[in-house]
Amino acid sequence: MDESNISRSETPRSSASSLLSIPIENCLVRLSIDTDEKNMQINSDLFKSSKQKFIDNIGIDIGGTLAKYTYYDLENKLVEFGFKQTDDIDGLISTLQNIIFLRSKNSPESPIKAINATGGGAYKFYTILKDSFPDIVLNRKDEMTSLIHGLNFFINLKQREIFTYSDTDGKNYVQKQDSTFKDQCGDNDEIILVNIGSGVSILKLNLKTNEFKRVGGSSLGGGTLWGLLTLITGITDYDEMLKLASHGDNTKVDMLVGDIYGTSYDAIGLKSTSIGSSMAKIYKKPGTDFNYGDISKSLLYTVSNNIGQISYLQANIHNIDRIFFAGSYIRGHLMTMNTLSYAINFWSKNEKSAFFLEHESYLGAMGALVS
Numbered sequence: 001m002d003e004s005n006i007s008r009s010e011t012p013r014s015s016a017s018s019l020l021s022i023p024i025e026n027c028l029v030r031l032s033i034d035t036d037e038k039n040m041q042i043n044s045d046l047f048k049s050s051k052q053k054f055i056d057n058i059g060i061d062i063g064g065t066l067a068k069y070t071y072y073d074l075e076n077k078l079v080e081f082g083f084k085q086t087d088d089i090d091g092l093i094s095t096l097q098n099i100i101f102l103r104s105k106n107s108p109e110s111p112i113k114a115i116n117a118t119g120g121g122a123y124k125f126y127t128i129l130k131d132s133f134p135d136i137v138l139n140r141k142d143e144m145t146s147l148i149h150g151l152n153f154f155i156n157l158k159q160r161e162i163f164t165y166s167d168t169d170g171k172n173y174v175q176k177q178d179s180t181f182k183d184q185c186g187d188n189d190e191i192i193l194v195n196i197g198s199g200v201s202i203l204k205l206n207l208k209t210n211e212f213k214r215v216g217g218s219s220l221g222g223g224t225l226w227g228l229l230t231l232i233t234g235i236t237d238y239d240e241m242l243k244l245a246s247h248g249d250n251t252k253v254d255m256l257v258g259d260i261y262g263t264s265y266d267a268i269g270l271k272s273t274s275i276g277s278s279m280a281k282i283y284k285k286p287g288t289d290f291n292y293g294d295i296s297k298s299l300l301y302t303v304s305n306n307i308g309q310i311s312y313l314q315a316n317i318h319n320i321d322r323i324f325f326a327g328s329y330i331r332g333h334l335m336t337m338n339t340l341s342y343a344i345n346f347w348s349k350n351e352k353s354a355f356f357l358e359h360e361s362y363l364g365a366m367g368a369l370v371s
């Protein structure tokens with residue numbers, strides 16, 4: 001199985017793509033999964049026991065910001081993933097109706113039977129969903145349980161899914177069964193899963209038993225970054241803001257340790273280039289038109305460092321060394337991943353590691369689909 005079986009769209013992430021002539025916006029990633037027993041690309045008992053549901057159902061995860069969906073394209077043996085803004089619930093419904101229609105047209109012997117819905121929207125939009133799909137079973141699934149089932153699905157893929165990332169070392173894939181994945185963390189089966197959506201949920205999970213507990217959370221999440229940046233820059237396109245951030249220079253707005261000390265503060269391990277106080281240069285120059293890219297980068301660092309720090313603290317409290325980050329906040333954005341990795345390495349003195357997933361945005365939707 002080579003890397004080409006997982007493809008992340010190289011085109012702008014918010015661009016429309018079409019599939020089987022369904023106008024599906026924001027279709028980000030596909031996954032080739034052969035469900036024939038002999039070629040099966042998944043090592044999971046959970047999947048084997050739910051293979052038929054995987055084929056017959058659609059999984060949706062309607063969050064505070066984005067509504068994600070996933071389903072199996074029976075003809076092409078591809079798992080399709082996509083999302084809509086949650087505010088565009090009508091758009092989501094017509095996309096799902098198209099998927100159901102095309103399945104019944106192309107594979108009448110195997111129609112879509114159910115929609116498994118999770119996330120807050122599975123409750124908030126229950127009636128509208130029920131009314132829109134009178135011939136389809138609508139199942140509601142618990143959000144946290146779906147995240148765990150989705151993680152279980154993705155990390156048991158035989159193909160490349162889990163990776164570490166830093167700007168210096170790049171992307172390095174690991175397999176759940178790899179000795180490198182185990183060695184650095186001993187034989188402990190526990191991990192921390194940090195799901196960064198509009199808000200942040202932190203879960204402790206045993207990979208062997210699938211037992212889990214939500215150990216913490218934070219309202220300072222993706223919605224916070226987006227909200228504050230919209231307020232400051234007036235830009236309403238999230239990808240545009242990420243692009244701005246990647247061209248920005250945060251040192252124009254952040255107060256560095258070097259700005260305070262004139263040098264590093266070696267006695268407590270702070271480099272002169274470390275951020276001493278996020279955005280603190282702004283108050284010194286009231287009325288200045290600060291560059292939006294610089295502010296965007298600084299805020300992205302602020303939110304990501306904060307999430308990295310509370311994730312480290314939770315991992316420390318529970319004596320766990322592996323921290324998985326998921327949620328659409330990440331969406332494969334290198335600067336975000338580098339910041340989270342750096343924060344974990346920095347606070348844990350390299351004793352803990354951050355891991356990422358190719359399909360980080362779809363844990364809930366996939367978990368709902370297979371559960």
Ligand SMILES: Nc1ncnc2c1ncn2[C@@H]1O[C@H](COP(=O)(O)OP(=O)(O)OP(=O)(O)O)[C@@H](O)[C@H]1O
Nearest residue numbers: 063064065066196197198199222223238327328329
């Ligand atoms: N195209 C996009 N539009 C809006 N937000 C985006 C986009 N791409 C990435 N994001 C980020 O993803 C976050 C939403 O992530 P996600 O879809 O995982 O959460 P959610 O399910 O909507 O929220 P919650 O789980 O808290 O209800 C946004 O707050 C934003 O930071």
Ligand SMILES: CC(C)(CO)[C@@H](O)C(=O)NCCC(=O)O
Nearest residue numbers: 120198199200201216217218219
């Ligand atoms: C409310 C949810 C669970 C909805 O997904 C999420 O946005 C979240 O975990 N928010 C953080 C809530 C807290 O402070 O723990």
